[in-house]
Amino acid sequence: MILAPVEYCRPDTIDEAIEALNSSPDARALAGGQSLINVLKMRAAAVDLLVDITRLEELKGIVRHDDGSLEIGAGVTYAELAESDLLAGDPRAIAQVAADTVDPQVRHRGTIGGNVCHADPINNFPPLMVALGATMHVLGPDGAARDVSAEEFFTGFFTTAVEEGELLKSITIPALSDGASVGYVDLEIGEAAARAVAVVRTEDDQIAEARLVIGCLPIPTRRPEVEQALVGTPVTEEAVAEATAGAAEGVEPLSDADATAEYRKAVIPVVAKRAVLAAAKGGHRG
């Protein structure tokens, strides 16, 4: 497929990139391109200027701060996440999810920033970012900078808090509390029919703290009632199943070629249970 005529530029600095993004309402940042190039092929978006941010060193780093938090540049690829020594410690789930993203070729180009900014409901990082309590650092024109929590970052179907003319610079992920682990489970039918991410801390074989996020939804959604129900629950399949039985209440999944909304609602409690159990047993993805 041939793209519609478009202009292109390759800025050397973030400031230049933001200036270019503000030069036209139809300018778009081109990161790894593993989604955007297809959007352009389908001519599904009107884009008159592609601002290539793939070579911006300022978007590239992974840093472990003194407080144990990790800051990941928006331009870091899945392959770089999967291979980073800094991610060998907690939360390992970031490296594991990155290593399992699509295939080697996509991992060599696709970036964490592109993944969250594209905000396709089936993308794998949005629910993980919400579960880990990440903070997104967004830059705007004239030196503007603001922080948006992952919970507020995802605002709808393919839509985020990043406004026209803004650019996601990096993502900070706080250290997990002592003894907490991440469980990440999806049901791979088509791309993914349902997905749940849990962060759980146990004490004496009981759940002491839990955070549960349901993915494959227009907005990755926390389930506070279920989180509360999980506290004090023994780590057994029966008890966790009971506590997560309402995981799909109030959420509205989409119907698409992979699964109907009804089916998704039926399997959400199953992946939620599995994610909580995986987290409670020390972290695992499956």
Added chain:
Amino acid sequence: MDRSDTFDIEFTLNGETVVATVPARRLLIHFLRDDLDLTGPKIGCDTGHCGACTVLYDGRTIKSCMMLAVQADGATIETVEALASDGEMTPVQEAFHEHHALQCGYCTAGMVMSATYLLEKNPSPTPDEIREGLRGNLCRCTGYVNIVEAVAAAAGKETSE
């Protein structure tokens, strides 16, 4: 900072310097095949799924239908045409031949590039690691069995050499 719908680019392709002027909207695969006559990389799905267009970009496999030609500027790109020299096939190519790891052959150029990259990173992969390494390359004829055998055989050859 230049902003334009056409760009002058310079990059290294299969060991040679290429200088060209490309429209910003040109995909790398179209540039390689239609402008430079390198028809090894194929267009299969044109949506980034099948991997028939796989090439090495700065030493790493990428799908050339998911990149712009202008992004080749300054890079080193290798296509399947870079592998055999003076009619001598590489161990991966030889193993594909010996193990009949193709039927129609349409996916082969991409498969061979992914297999070559895999063995560079992991010279003795397990069958599961081979399958994972080829996850981005679809074959609709072989059922993959002979492909996995070929890559395992190529790994054996490379380590015994």
